[in-house]
Amino acid sequence: MPEPTSTVAAPVVAPSQRTTEPAPITPGAAPTSRPRRSGTRYVLRLSALIYLTFLLVIPVGLILWRTFEDGFGPYWTAMTSPSALHALRVTVIVALWSVALNTVFGVGAAVLLVRHRFPGRRLFNALIDLPMAVSPVVVGLALILIYGRFAPAGSLLETVGIRVIFSLPGMVQATVFITLPLVVRAVAPVLEEMGVEQEQAARTLGAGPWQTFRRITLPGIRWALGYGIVLCLARALGEYGAVAVVSGRLVDQTQTMTLFVEERFQNFDQPAAFAAATTLALIAIISLLLTKLLRPKDSD
């Protein structure tokens, strides 16, 4: 495509100016022929890389190095302490509940948004993104105002023996709030692109709505759904602010991994804080790799 342009342009421009022209077509090829352009290019590249190095690479690398500088032993000891294991269990329970709830809601909401027309659809669409603009601490505050011991819903539930704040239900709810948009936003565009032809064909051939969904829709969105679930899981495992408010940060009771990191650090137990932080960082890196693996499949 660029070729015809350059042949047309060739007689018009002077040779000296033409040298700058092919640059965008073959980036990186023979940089010596364009000293001025490649100069700015190196400056740009270098400043971007330096910024990323000092903001991202060195800090994260430093934590990994600090954790493992005395070998794997201290890491293992810190991570297998009863408090750390308990925190890990609480984290996993909260994350799995949140992911399960938001997967069901996410797929349902995506189908609703893409396949159906109903009054208030625009508003519904906008509201789904709302959690992204809300501070995690405000999420926690909101739940305390509703489900706190002196709040109407909270005292009502307390009389039936259900405690929301300072216990798992509240933590799950806070995490669900934070991760709400992720599955919807991963699934909806793929559903949109897929179109309705196959689903309609299935319906014409006598498939029920559930059968159509299970046989046609679900296989069509499975990569996007996987992508959304990984994003949601990673976010749920790493949630700190909302859970910090709602859980009451009770050590060995409602303490999650992120709360464990903070509590250990404040109590000058750096090895444990670093070990837990490294574990969370490794989970983040793995989920990042997984999302990279899942994402390109959408366009197929």
Place this chain on the structure above:
Amino acid sequence: MTQLSPATAARPDTASDPAASGSPIQFRGDAGKRRAPTVLGGGTAMIYLSLIVLIPLAAVVWRSAEKGPQGFLDAVTTPDAWAALKLTIVASVIVALINLALGTLIAWVLVRDQFPGKSIVDMLIDLPFALPTIVAGLVLLALYGPDSPLGADLAYKQVGVVVALLFVTLPFVVRTVQPVLLELDRDMEQAAASLGAGSFVIFRRIILPNLVPAMVSGTALAFTRSIAEFGSTVLISGNLPFKTQVAAVYIFGQIESDNTTGAAAVATVLLAVALVVLVLLDLLQRWGARRA
């Protein structure tokens, strides 16, 4: 996030969707069957959304207004609350502007430059989204804390807050500008070059106007994320009132000391600012879409 709406808005006129075409006579039997699950599903989804998001947020706004407008103003303008809000807004504006410049630069380098290891750098950009915020804070404190190997102690300083916010907002501008830059037609640039435009003129006159919408929306998102940020600033800021305490940390402190009304007032301000920015962004995008 918002790019969904134009695409979906274009769909209703495709007659292939019986629910959309809505001809009650022709599809009576079928429409009845289809509408029931829509109503049921829509109802369930709306109830879920209300229970999880709307009612709790309404409770925050409700609580903030409990003592009337004067009570709200008093709660927001206590010296420490006001200082926290001011720091949050100023730091977020600085962070948004740095992101605007460096995010665009990084996106440019990732799209137009070629160098070994580029795909790894590209992947690193998403790390701040994946990393728990408290880990981000700890990680920054390890390099820029009291025992910094660089000798740069930013802990308990306002610069430290800015660095923490820069860390967590890094992906926004990069990830909004990158796809636009990737899709950009090179023909115009080549035409400009063939007419004798230098690389700076090409960038300013040809490339930049195409990038501005993406740059603005990325910056706005970085700003809203910044004012809401909590986890990453907790450790590095040291939580000093009047100095390094951001609004989210102030709210946290007020909740801990059982002043939920004061917390709700500041929370409402944060919600309002975020809402205003997002609505402005939406209007701007629609205005831009109409012009194009």
